[in-house]
Amino acid sequence: MANADAAKKAAGVRAVDFIENGMKVGLGTGSTAYWSIMEIGARVKQGLQVSAIATSIQSEELAREQHIPLITFSQFDYLDVDIDGADEVDGQLQLIKGGGGALLREKIIASASRRFVVVADEHKFVPQLGAFPLPVEVTPFGWEYTFRQLTAMSGRPKLRQKDGKTFITDNGNYIADCSFGAIKNPRSLEALLNAIPGVVENGLFVDRAHTLVLGYADGTTKVMNKI
Numbered sequence: 001m002a003n004a005d006a007a008k009k010a011a012g013v014r015a016v017d018f019i020e021n022g023m024k025v026g027l028g029t030g031s032t033a034y035w036s037i038m039e040i041g042a043r044v045k046q047g048l049q050v051s052a053i054a055t056s057i058q059s060e061e062l063a064r065e066q067h068i069p070l071i072t073f074s075q076f077d078y079l080d081v082d083i084d085g086a087d088e089v090d091g092q093l094q095l096i097k098g099g100g101g102a103l104l105r106e107k108i109i110a111s112a113s114r115r116f117v118v119v120a121d122e123h124k125f126v127p128q129l130g131a132f133p134l135p136v137e138v139t140p141f142g143w144e145y146t147f148r149q150l151t152a153m154s155g156r157p158k159l160r161q162k163d164g165k166t167f168i169t170d171n172g173n174y175i176a177d178c179s180f181g182a183i184k185n186p187r188s189l190e191a192l193l194n195a196i197p198g199v200v201e202n203g204l205f206v207d208r209a210h211t212l213v214l215g216y217a218d219g220t221t222k223v224m225n226k227i
């Protein structure tokens, strides 16, 4: 296993220790959350009882393969724990997410969770957010106008492509990958972006994470809690 994968696996597996019997759980998206879903599946086979909701179609399919019982929003008021990855995380546990395009469902599920545990390899931990392009989910209707608004904010938006086509999110929207440079005030940028009518959501997760599990290439982990 490559070093980065070992670090992701270590974080993803360790985070599952926060799940107790009977809990309602949010399942994240991406190559780190993958390991959490696999570990939850393994523990379900050993008798752990959980019910879960996924942050993407991809993770939902993986959960089904792992025989993890799934629930819908009509079946719960809140989730006990959400375990999800990040593209960048700073010392205050503020995040950039959405590298896989799942940010909207991820933010709804993080918001519905009493405890949001972020899993990441050591390279995701940064002194300041902003080197990773900030994903912004926009409606296809009027996207060119919305992009002009993002450009006016110095966001330098790029329409995300995949396999030579425009990338479409699970919600039928586009992604603008933006470069704002170093993000000094994530809270205000998150709010300013969401004030643009064609913006559905953006990948800044401010004051949402409670716990960070960082994984290292040697298989060790470090747990940090929001102060």
Ligand SMILES: O=C[C@H](O)[C@H](O)[C@H](O)COP(=O)(O)O
Pocket (backbone or CB within 6 Å): 028, 029, 030, 031, 032, 033, 084, 085, 086, 087, 097, 098, 099, 100, 101, 102, 103, 106
């Ligand atoms: O949209 C994708 C999510 O926000 C992922 O959790 C994030 O991109 C991190 O993914 P990975 O663990 O694969 O680096």
